[in-house]
Amino acid sequence: MDQAPGSRQDDAQSGLPVCYRHPDRETGIRCTRCERPICPECMVNASVGFQCPNCVREGSGTGHAPGASQPRTIAGGAIAADPHLVTKILLGINVAMFVLQQVLGDSFTDRFDLIGRAIMPALGYGELQGVAEGQWYRLLTSMFLHGSVIHILSNMLSLWWIGGPLEAALGRVRYLALYLVSGLAGSALTYLIAAPNAASLGASGAIFGLFGALVVLVRRQRLDMRPVIALLVINLVITFGWAGIAWQAHIGGLVAGVVIGFGMLHAPRERRALVQFGTCAVMLAAVLVVTFLRTAQLT
Known part of the structure; x- marks a missing residue:
């Protein structure tokens, strides 16, 4: 003006x-x-x-003084030649896991989806066990499995649309930390609240974590919030209005994404890395506490 x-x-x-x-x-x-x-x-x-x-x-490369600090992203990450590389790798891992599910069948999915406590005869490999029996890896592996073509298609489209801009804004390491910790937070809340013998799977917890961080980013840059809020509201309506959706993963991921996004984008410059990765560590500690508590209830 x-x-x-x-x-x-x-x-x-x-x-x-x-x-x-x-x-x-x-x-x-x-x-x-x-x-x-x-x-x-x-x-x-x-x-x-x-x-x-x-x-x-x-x-x-023009007008750059010798010894001057290299340009960084808004969150302090390094500027990458391909700002969407991690998003592409995550897309590839999710698609590869879905292909394995189709090729190997239910026996593969049952080994790696999220289930709390369910000892039962399984498909040719003894007993099916859950997180409460010590298979904590399910909190992570379930984030890369999907139940149908529509399921993976919707999640991967969201990952591409939201993840690309966020990766460019945060940098690769911070973006990957956001994705993984948000997904684990969604898995932990599902483990805590959902029925222990109810299996769940999908990248939705991590995707909602990206949604939460995107809201913080748009607000941080003082851009128009309405499109992002509208998209988030639509997804929340689907979350609670559609049967068979693990809403716990969505809410857990969303809360973690907002907290981590705020820590990433509002950290004071002089202590930026400490605050950013400290926030991730706090959220990861919360995941561990929730998992320990739920395991103690079920065993």
Whole structure:
């Protein structure tokens, strides 16, 4: 917004910062790399949000002073040549596991889905056991299994649409930590609340974790929240309105995603890594506590 130089007092009263390149212009947008406020004239489209001209020059290799710090994502992650690589790998793992399910049948799925406590004759390999019997790996492996073509298709489309922008904003390591911890949180809440002999599977807990972090990212960048909120509400309506859906995984993943996303995107710069990965560690500790408590109930 163009304003006369004499309106600086009004800017201070409005609470909005001013563009660091044009001090007479207030703005609600910040560069996704250096986080300095920039006005519409200075905004350069990036894969996520906008960058200022200085960061664009540094990222392209021109005007970059020797010894200067390398450009980072809004969360402090390294800028990658392929900002969607981890998302592609996760997609590949999910699809490969689904193919194995189709080739090997129920005996494969029954070994790796999430089930609390269910000792029963199984399909040719002795007894089927659950998390309560010590098979904690099911909390993780169930995140990469799906029950039908529609199930995996919907989850993988969501992963691609949401995961790509988030990976670009967080960086590979932080994004992968968000995905895995959110998925484990969804599995843990399912283990805690669902019937112990009810099997569940799917990447939905991790996907809802990405939803939660995306809400935090959009709010952090002061973008229009309405499309993201509308999409989240639609998914929550489906979660509670459609029979056979493990809503516990969705809610557990969503809560974890919001908490981790807030820690990732609002961590103070001087202690950024400590706060970010500390948040992930706290959520992972919560998963362990819930799992121990539920196991103690069932054994």
